[in-house]
Amino acid sequence: MSKTQRIEEKVTIHYEKGLHVRVAATIVQKADRLQNEYNVLYSVHREGLHNVPLTSILLVTALKVKKGEEIYLVTEGEQAEEASKEMKQFLEGDFNISPSELNQVDNLLQDNVITAENVYSNIESGLLVVDNQHTIIIYNTEAEHLFGIPAREVLGRKVTEVFPDSRLPEVVDTKEPILGYTREIGKSTIVVNTTPIIENDEIKGAISTFEDVSRLVQISWEFEEVKELKERYLQILEAVQDGICVFDREGTVTYINGSYNEITGENISEGDNIHEISPNGSRMRVLEKGQKIMGEISQKKNGKSVVANIVPIIVNQQITGGISVVKNLSEIEELIDRISHLSAKTEYLEEELHRRKKLNPAFNRIVGVSNKLYDAMKLAAKTADNNFNVLIRGESGTGKELIAEAIHYSSERATQPFIRVNCAAIPENLLESEMFGHVKGAYTGAIKTKIGKFELADKGTIFLDEIGELDKSMQAKMLRVIQKKEFQRVGDDRTITVDARIIAATNRNLEELVENGEFREDLYYRLNVIPIWLPPLRERREDIPVLSEYFLNKIAEELGCEPKKLSGEAMDALIHYSWPGNIRELENVMERINILADGREVQKEDLPHYISENYHTAVNDEVPSEAVTENGLYDAGLSLGKTSAEEIVTGNDEIMPWEYYEREIIRKALKKYGSYNAAGKALGLTHKTVAAKARKYHIEE
Template identity: 40%
Template sequence: MEKISEIIKSPINIHSQISAKIVRKVNEICINYNVKVMLRKSGSIRLIPASSMLSMATFFVSKGNEVEIIIEGDDCSIAMKEIKKFFIEDLKHVDDESGTYELLKNTSIAYEEIFNSIALGLIVTDENGIITIFNKAAEKVTGFNLDKAIGKAISDVIPDIDVKDVLSNGDELLNKKFMIEDKILFINITPIYVGGKISGSLIVFQDFPQVEYLEGELKRSRKLDKAFDIIIGNSGKLKDALTIASKAAETDSNVIIRGESGTGKELVANAIHYSSKRKNKPFIRVNCAAIPSTLLESELFGHEKGAFTGAVTQKMGKFELADGGSIFLDEIGDIPIETQVKLLRVLQDKEFERVGGIKTIKVDVRIIAATNKNLEEAIKNGTFREDLYYRLNVIPILLPSLKDRKEDIPILIEHFIKKINKKLGKDIKFVTNKAIKALIKYDWPGNIRELENLIERCITLCDKEYIDLEDLPSYIKNVKDNKEDDIIYLGRNYDLEKMEDYEYKIIKAALSKYKSFNKAGKALGLTHKTVASKARKYHLVEN
């Protein structure tokens, strides 16, 4: 197979209207001489299939500029003579309005900019499966260069992508999973119709990490029931936990809420119940750690008159009181092993007997448990039954500690100021930036409960309209920064990540905090355009 090329000077401004004439002539030559014709502008690496209007629509050359003609096939020399004659002699006599050229050229440039700014990979082929458009995202995701892809058959560039059925029958291929080298891609292939006929195919794809990210954001943005409004915070870890809790509320499955003391486990349990179909039924709370082990069984299951010394009347237990609704068993890790046997029966069979009774009582109760204990360790130590653990652990929800969601501290402070002002009849307006920085630096072993108690103490003792650094206790205002003033804390034994990974985290954190390109840019010392560009680069926003 022969391949030749020659350079000519364009006798006319070439734009999409002129390109239509070129495409007709080139197709005629390609059929007559069994060749393939490509064009390239002077100074460009991009090859344009001259037989495809989809490609030629964006091919613009000013009068007098050089154009390279590349011909590959059987009778290349004869084909080259005809094409040169067409360019040099025939096109010279075509009327052209310079205004039309500029208008169409600018429109074409705009289209190219749009194609290349789209974060999704985008490939367009003609009716023969030849690639005519290959945007920058396609280059990045597939690893193929534009100049090596344009003019090639899609099957030669990406063998796993087959557009034959799309081009011949108009069949669509949607949400297909592909592997290209080590990357997982989700691909849509649809036909392009012009005048009712299929004139090409459109291939749109994105890589799996981006899909995962978007799915995660979609889950987090899910509208929660108003019952969850009592839980304050916007951090990603908290939103993840609340999304699971919201889904759990739609079922009757057992839930166990894990988290340190003071992280708000009871609030989440409350929200699950009052956003569920049982919201109009009882919600009974039991703090298992606060009830002596000798009385816990009686509290949970009730007792008959005379069952033990002091049982002068019959008493209903918490499970009976919760019938039709939910029971919240807080600190379930503190339940004695002997009581766990009876609790397991309730979980399995929804029935029990009161202490000292013989009558079996049936109940319909949804169980929400919570603990700050390591139940897995308790199972190893023999203090918690493994079968009970698996019965409870149907939907586990892990609440983050306050030190893992410090970005929520400012809005928690604002919430507590309003709440405690109302409670104490005070009018504290705000907390100074210095005080907030000190509060963020502290690690909060007592979590949100400790923060609320501290704000109440400060409001009670404060004589000003605001809380300042001097109003905080010494163990908070004098805390040393264990990150040694590093901008990014790496720890003692660390592995460095790529610079782009740090840039991604910083841009994401800034946008999460400030919610706009302008504000994030000011905080980072960048222009809003730079922040926007990098946000798109890392797929943090839609293009």
């Protein structure tokens, strides 16, 4: 397979007259023949100039090569070596040609003359050329139109015979150009430029070009008024708050006001091209399709939202450019956000006010005298001095929320929001929206932008109660907030940063959930930076009298009456009860006896039966050993000893609460079968149900 060659050789021109027009024609004719013969391409260049095809008379002539000067011949093709050698020899020769070849050269010259005449005729300016004898040799169509004289009456005559005031003879004689002078021809004002034609330091003639500026002259009187009007419009455009950008058909910006860059965050100047700025943007679509775009909302790199109206400029059914007008939506959105934020805060504060009215301020203080409670409080007080995450552990009703409040209101964030979220109380499909908020239209029913709990808690504290109830997908989103302190509203791609201290709480065994794959291990370690364990009420029995008196006083204050007192037997019964519902259950019991007890002193008989009966068994020392828990506390359920659930129901006229029987049945099943799975099969329940009931009643497997 032949290989393409490229040969470049230096050629010295020896011909007396150099490469004038006829010689150039001869070279072109020769090059055309040899290119076909050798299947190559010829080009030439001089030092510092680009290659030109050797088959173009005009370009070869334009090189203006004289005798003794050098040019470079470039030959490309499969037979470049032979073709280069033959063409070089021809270029360095005397260009003697045969009559037949001369005829071909003349035809070639004639073709190029016709081409030049076509060029002259189609020039919009008038063209008049004379030789060095002042004879008119070129007179184009536009010149005929301007002067009203046909070419046949002009060509070949002295220029002064046709145009007595022409300055062409002056330019020929002086070899100096005369530029920008005017002539009145009929009703037209003509601007004339006349320049000499010099070749090899010899004057060859002169050329005049004519431009009709009559229309410009006619409107020149309006120029100052137009200029003033333009300045007024520009001042108006600069004064408006909307951004305005005007661009032409090629996409070049011809005008842009100061507001445009300020709103969009771009840095566009007049002369910039939108092809380069945003090749796939709305402005380009308008230029390409000629259809206006109205009300298009977009998010800019500076974070601002803008709405754009872009319309094409159409003149004579042709698109000549476009105008883009942008408005700033971010300020409106920020205002809406602020209103939503304030609205959400108002709603929250109203709820808090309601809570404060319902609860005496003293309720915020944690009541108790036990060492275990004191230890938990001391640790909580230490955490108030820092911003580490806190995980409060304990059974339901032990006061985890009160501890969280105490930490917040004794910290540097005390003047900032304290936001409560019960993870178990919010439906799973709404939890993300509640936590992080949503934008208008994010889903069906999202009729307005909603601020999430995390955003409300900015600079303050968020209390995540029942954190163990979160599903896995929500756990992942929560982990991101904890790690990066940022999140996105539902339906929005804008990232919001938040500075909120996180205090979580749970009554679940998170370690077991992690082991079973129900809770993310990384989230567990993120939350469990400072763990605080709150003991159940049965493990701090010395607090029961204090709490009972506190609740009775609180209830009396709310009712506006004297507080009731507990008798010794009633207090002993309360102390010996296991309190599976902890402090919350104790408060409910105090509310109940405050209503049902007739006298000011509450007797044992005024207590619920499941409490008073347990106390009766305990004081008669009939409590079996298994009724005492490993913590040394009395368990009402275990006090039944070997009595079956059936015996309890049929052998006793007293009807106990349902939980009383349920607890005993679960305890006996687990004791007999040893596992949640086996106990569940015996009871006709799932092992998850048995496990949940065991946790509820604090029964060990």
